Structures are given as structure tokens and as C-alpha cells.
Amino acid sequence: MDISFTSLLWGFLLIIIPTYFLHHYRTGLVKDTLIAALRMTAQLFLIGFYLKYMFDLNLWWLNVLWVIIMAGVASQTIIKRTNLSLRQMFVPITIALICSVAIIDIYFMGLIVRQDNLFETRYFIPISGMILGNMLSANVIAMNTYYGVLRRERTNYLFRLANGASAHEARSPFMRDALIKSFNPTIASMAVMGLIALPGTMTGQILGGSDPDVAIKYQIMLMISIFASSLISVLLTLALTHHKIFNKYEMPI
Amino acid sequence: MIQFNNTYFIYDEKPLISGFSVNIARGEKVVIYGPSGSGKSTLVHAILGFVQAEQGEIIVNNLPISPDSINEIRQLTSWLPQDISLPYNSVRDMILAPFEFKANHSRKPSDQEILAEFDKLKLEHNLLEKGITEISGGQKQRILLLTTVLLRKPILLLDEPTSALDAQSVDLVINYLKSLTDTTIIAISHDEKFINAFDRKLLIGQF
Numbered sequence: 001m002d003i004s005f006t007s008l009l010w011g012f013l014l015i016i017i018p019t020y021f022l023h024h025y026r027t028g029l030v031k032d033t034l035i036a037a038l039r040m041t042a043q044l045f046l047i048g049f050y051l052k053y054m055f056d057l058n059l060w061w062l063n064v065l066w067v068i069i070m071a072g073v074a075s076q077t078i079i080k081r082t083n084l085s086l087r088q089m090f091v092p093i094t095i096a097l098i099c100s101v102a103i104i105d106i107y108f109m110g111l112i113v114r115q116d117n118l119f120e121t122r123y124f125i126p127i128s129g130m131i132l133g134n135m136l137s138a139n140v141i142a143m144n145t146y147y148g149v150l151r152r153e154r155t156n157y158l159f160r161l162a163n164g165a166s167a168h169e170a171r172s173p174f175m176r177d178a179l180i181k182s183f184n185p186t187i188a189s190m191a192v193m194g195l196i197a198l199p200g201t202m203t204g205q206i207l208g209g210s211d212p213d214v215a216i217k218y219q220i221m222l223m224i225s226i227f228a229s230s231l232i233s234v235l236l237t238l239a240l241t242h243h244k245i246f247n248k249y250e251m252p253i
Numbered sequence: 254m255i256q257f258n259n260t261y262f263i264y265d266e267k268p269l270i271s272g273f274s275v276n277i278a279r280g281e282k283v284v285i286y287g288p289s290g291s292g293k294s295t296l297v298h299a300i301l302g303f304v305q306a307e308q309g310e311i312i313v314n315n316l317p318i319s320p321d322s323i324n325e326i327r328q329l330t331s332w333l334p335q336d337i338s339l340p341y342n343s344v345r346d347m348i349l350a351p352f353e354f355k356a357n358h359s360r361k362p363s364d365q366e367i368l369a370e371f372d373k374l375k376l377e378h379n380l381l382e383k384g385i386t387e388i389s390g391g392q393k394q395r396i397l398l399l400t401t402v403l404l405r406k407p408i409l410l411l412d413e414p415t416s417a418l419d420a421q422s423v424d425l426v427i428n429y430l431k432s433l434t435d436t437t438i439i440a441i442s443h444d445e446k447f448i449n450a451f452d453r454k455l456l457i458g459q460f
Contacts, residue, residue: 155337162301162332163404165354166324173340248320249302
């Protein structure tokens with residue numbers, strides 16, 4: 001069943017409650033919340049409008065271009081939220097995201113959905129978008145942890161380096177921390193999925209009229225794909241940004 | 254073993270050390286002293302490739318320090334920084350951690366070897382089984398010192414190795430380090446007793 005614009009407006013009123021409390025506790029988040037809600041609405045309508053045309057056109061190069069642009073925007077967001085240099089990091093992070101999406105897209109479209117056309121808009125765009133969105137949060141947490149801990153525990157890193165560790169060995173505890181912090185939430189949400197949480201995609205599909213059996217199968221495959229792609233992207237991002245962060249003597253710049 | 258040839262170092266865009274040269278032979282014990290901020294740690298860090306000289310050359314074991322040689326040079330060193338908090342729960346884990354590195358696997362000490370070093374520094378054997386939070390600052394400093402010694406590297410670099418020790422323990426550490434006849438030792442210190450115990454003293458900066 002479609003939602004009318006009037007109902008949508010009623011739905012929007014719900015945001016008054018959290019906004020009131022954010023204002024009451026002087027969190028300074030009211031403006032950000034309202035801007036975020038408005039941005040989300042505008043962006044989604046725009047995407048909806050755009051997707052309709054994309055579905056009709058179903059052009060492989062347009063879809064690929066779309067994913068590249070999404071990866072660029074995601075890369076910019078990751079860099080902004082990790083206080084790294086946009087000029088230095090944009091290219092390696094964007095490449096890492098594009099490669100990770102490509103690997104999982106090919107796997108998902110070719111082996112699971114078994115589409116003849118790997119770039120079929122109806123699958124390629126939403127799946128890539130979903131994967132990229134999750135990569136974004138995994139990368140923000142991983143990069144913040146990795147480079148943050150490395151800054152805070154610089155002496156510990158140097159101690160390892162000076163006492164016989166290879167650069168890889170010296171960095172491995174920071175990598176471990178980054179992976180734990182970054183993937184614990186995904187693992188926790190996978191473990192309780194369906195029990196105490198109904199995932200967005202599945203709920204969306206069911207609300208949109210899909211058979212719950214089909215929705216569940218897609219959800220399982222999506223969760224696995226999200227997990228794999230996020231991990232691949234974190235490893236690739238860290239690998240491709242290393243030479244920008246460490247000098248030739250393996251010292252953090 | 255270690256040579257600084259007319260080296261210049263910059264810190265915060267200001268000259269820190271100018272025209273510094275020294276030649277340290279194998280097995281020599283050298284203490285570096287001088288006022289805070291004079292660049293003592295910079296010299297030790299330069300041997301490890303943590304900072305680079307603006308001019309001049311540093312040669313370790315006949316290898317000029319460069320990105321290509323630094324890994325080989327770091328295999329010859331062990332280093333005890335002044336202030337370090339390592340993320341280990343037990344004393345045993347802290348001692349054995351550097352032996353997890355591939356290059357140090359073969360040197361992994363047995364309990365007997367560890368306890369022999371404990372004896373030299375008058376540390377009680379039961380400390381080996383304790384948690385990190387159960388030991389004092391002085392005990393931790395001595396344990397970290399013996400860990401770097403157990404790595405059996407030809408070059409031992411120490412930054413204020415007696416800063417948390419009482420006078421009696423300082424004597425122990427001096428004798429302990431002097432007994433390592435084959436090891437080249439460069440130690441930074443503010444401790445008068447420690448400085449005077451070394452044959453070769455390098456004053457960096459002016460008091």
C-alpha cells in the first residue's frame with residue numbers, strides 16, 4: 001500500500017519528540033537533526049526520481065558511473081569523519097571502496113541472484129548502495145580506531161619496531177583493535193537478527209508486497225555480503241592508505 | 254659499531270643539534286646526558302630511524318641508515334623507552350611479547366633464563382606470575398630492562414633506565430649493564446650516580 005503525502009507529513013511530526021529532548025538536554029544537536037532529516041527526505045526523493053529513469057534506461061555504464069560517484073561521496077564522508085587529509089586520502093579510499101563493491105557485486109549478481117546482466121539496474125544499484133552504506137560505517141570506525149590508537153600508543157608502536165618487529169607485526173595489534181571495534185556491531189546484529197530486530201531491507205521488501213520467504217533469503221545473502229564487503233574494504237582501505245600515513249622508515253607522519 | 258658523522262638535527266623547524274660526530278666501538282658503554290630538550294633522545298631515535306638527520310650520516314654496523322637498511326639495523330637493536338605502558342595483563346606476557354615477533358622467535362627464553370636475569374636484578378621469582386597492576390614502577394622498569402637484555406641484541410639503547418629506581422637498585426642496574434661485555438650500550442640519564450659509573454660520557458647541550 002502506498003503512503004500518501006499527507007500521511008508522510010503526519011509521520012514527520014514524530015521527529016518533534018526526539019527533537020524536544022535533544023533541545024531540553026542542550027545537546028546542540030537540534031539543528032543537525034533537522035538538517036539531517038530534511039537532507040534525507042530531499043536526497044531520497046531525488047534518488048527515487050532518478051532511479052525511475054535509471055530503471056527505464058538500464059544502461060550498464062550509467063549504473064557503474066553511479067556507483068563510482070557513490071563511492072566518491074562515501075570516501076569523502078569517511079575522510080571527513082576521520083580527520084584525515086582529503087587531498088591525500090581521497091583517491092586510495094575511493095579505489096578501495098570501488099574494488100570492494102565490485103568484488104561483492106560480481107559475486108552477488110553472478111552467483112546468488114544469477115543475473116545474465118551483472119549490471120541490471122534493479123539489483124545492481126540498490127545492492128551496491130546498501131553495501132557502500134555499510135562499508136562507510138565500518139571504515140569510519142576502523143580508520144578512527146587504527147590511526148587514533150596508533151597516535152595515542154605511538155611509543156608502543158615504536159617499542160615493537162625497535163625490538164625486532166617487522167612493520168606488519170608492529171602494526172598488527174592496532175589492526176586487531178580496528179577490526180574488533182569495527183565488526184563487533186555487525187556480528188552482534190547478525191546474531192540477533194529476526195529475534196529482536198527486523199532488518200530494514202527485509203521490512204522494506206515485506207511492506208512493499210514481497211513474499212516473506214523471498215525477503216528472508218535476500219536478507220541473509222545481503223548480511224553476508226555486507227559483512228564480507230565491509231571487511232574487504234577495511235583491509236583494502238588500510239593497505240592503500242598506509243604509504244600516505246607512514247614514511248619510508250615506517251614512521252607515522 | 255655506531256658512527257655519527259657531522260650530523261645536524263632540526264626540531265620544530267629550529268636547529269637542535271649541529272655538527273655532532275661520535276664513533277662508538279663494539280661493546281662500549283656510553284651515557285648521554287644534558288639538559289632537557291637538548292636532543293638526547295633525538296640521537297637515540299636517529300639510530301633507530303625514528304628521526305632523520307638533516308645533514309650528515311649515521312652508520313650502524315657498517316650500514317648507513319636509509320629506508321633500505323633500516324629493517325636490518327632494527328634487527329640489531331633493542332630499546333627501552335623512558336615511559337611506556339604496554340597492553341599486557343601479566344608480567345610473563347610483557348616479557349615474552351617481543352619474542353612473538355618472527356625475528357626473535359629463536360631467542361625465546363625459558364623460565365629458567367628469565368629467572369636468572371631476575372636474580373641479577375634482585376627481583377623475586379614470584380613476580381613472574383603477577384599481574385602488571387600488582388608490581389611497582391621500579392619493578393616494572395627493571396623487568397622491562399631485562400626483557401630488552403633477553404633479546405640478546407648487539408646494541409642496547411636505554412632512555413632513563415633508572416628513573417623509577419632507588420639508589421640501591423641503580424647500583425644493581427649499573428653492575429648488570431656493565432656485565433654485558435659484548436653489548437654496545439647507549440643510555441640517556443639524568444642520574445648522577447649512573448652517569449659517573451660509565452666510562453664514556455657525552456654531554457649534549459649546556460647546563
